[in-house]
Amino acid sequence: MEVARAYKFRIYPDATRREEIDERLVLAQQFYNKILEKSIESYKNGNAKVR
Secondary structure (H helix, E strand, C coil), rough: CCCCCCCCCCCCCCCHHHHHHHHHHHHHHHHHHHHHHHHHHHCCCCCCCCC
C-alpha cells in the first residue's frame, strides 16, 4: 500500500512580487466576471453557449 504525502508551502514575496501577484489576481477576476456576464446575457437571449 502506498502512502500519500502532502506538502504545504508558504511563500514570502517581496514588495515587487506582491504587486505582480495582486495585479494578476485582479486581471483574472475581471476576466472571469466578463465571461460570466457574457454567459448570463447569452442565457437570457435563449442561447445555451456564449458566442
